[in-house]
Amino acid sequence: MAGSSLLALLDDIATLLDDVSVMTKVAAQKTAGVLGDDLALNAEQVAGVNADRELPVVWAVAKGSLVNKAILVPAALAISALLPWSVTPLLMVGGLYLCYEGVEKLAHKFLHSKAEDDAHHAELTHALVDPTVDLVALEKEKIKGAVRTDFILSAEIIVISLGVVASAPFMTQVMALVGVALLMTVGVYGLVAGIVKLDDAGLYLTRRTGEGAGTRFLRGLGAGILKAAPYLMKFLSIAGTVAMFLVGGGIIAHGISTLHHGIEGLAHHAGEVSIIGGLLGALTTALANTGVGLLAGAVALLVVLGAQRVMRRGKTDAPNPNG
Structure with missing residues (x-):
């Protein structure tokens, strides 16, 4: 009896772990849309930091990210247990924020002049060479800003993951959300550390001395890395x-x-095309969802810009208490 009970317990544990692994995988796939932008954004946050301080800054932001997730995971579990009806609205809010952020990035060149971007870059460059600038304070400000940004992105990841595991048993929810949180933190900041050090790695390889075939290959590889690094950042930003x-x-x-059933119907009809039906159906769904995202993000951006204009006008029209 004891042996059979132990085997039953082990079987239950194996089933639980299998469920957790499946749900973690699905949740990771669902949150993939946040990761490309997360990688590029966090790599950009290190801009303006001395090369020898890049990895410590990434590590500090990664620790802040773990603290963020330590707050967000229990909050998500509490929402799932006490207010399960709010999961879908929260998911939609998170999705709308993703779309808004994407449209805002596309509209950046229209909302911000090149002179503003150049001035910001010049300010960062000047800070590195100006002995009067407190680089420690500058670094701390960058870390705080990156951790605040991470909190928003982490909230999106956890809410999307919660939507995947909301109907699962509580213990499965806990293990899946913790798994996703750890996986995303290690994965994102491990890649960020690699990205910000690509140029250093390329520079190191280009300085290898010797005329052997292997050494020449390494120098060529280093030169290729130096040329490819900026394009990698651009690709991550676009893909994200x-x-x-x-x-x-x-x-x-x-x-x-x-809307959901309408898109499913379009995908179903596209999927009936011979030979390429499967690919065409998936592409139809992807394009339709992307179109919905663009439209929703554009509307959200217009609302935000309108609200900002009204607030600025209200401040301008407010009477001066000093006469």
């Missing part, structure tokens, strides 16, 4: 933006049953 529309639009569409 597209994925934000795809994932955010998909979340919004899923929360609106009429």
Whole structure:
């Protein structure tokens, strides 16, 4: 009896772990839209930091990210247990924020002049060479800003993951959310550390001395890395933006049953095309969700800009208490 009970317990544990691994995988796939932007954004946050301080800054932000998730995971579990009806609205809010952020990035060159961007870059460059600038304070400000940004992105990841595991048993929810939180933190900041050190690695390889074939290959590889690093950042930014529309639009569409069934119908008809039906159906769903994301993000941006204009006008029209 004891042996059979132990085997039953082990079987239950194996089933639980299998459920957790499956749900963690699905949740990770659902949150992929946040990761491309997360990688590029966090790599950009290190800009203006001395090369020998890049990894300590990334490590400090990673620790802040773990604290963020230590707050967000229990909060998400409490919401799932006490207010399960709010999971879908929260998902839609998170999806809308993703879409808004994506449209804001696209509109950046229209909302901010090149002179503003150049001035910001010049300010960072000047801070590195100006002996009167407190680099420790500058570094701390960058870390605080990166941790605040991470809190928003982590909240999106946890809320999206919660939508995947909301109907699972409580223990499965706990293990899946903790797994996703740890996986995303280690994965994102491990990659960020690698990205910010790509140029250093390339420079190190280009300085290898010797005329052997292997050494020449390493120097060529280093030169290639130095040329490719800026393009990698651009690719991550573009891929992350597209994925934000795809994932955010998909979340919004899923929360609106009429829209969701309409997209399913289009995908079904596209899937009936011979030979390429499967690919065409998937592409139709992706394009439709991306279109929903673009539209939702544009509307959200217009609302935010309108609200900001009204607030600025209200401050301008307010009477001066000093006469």
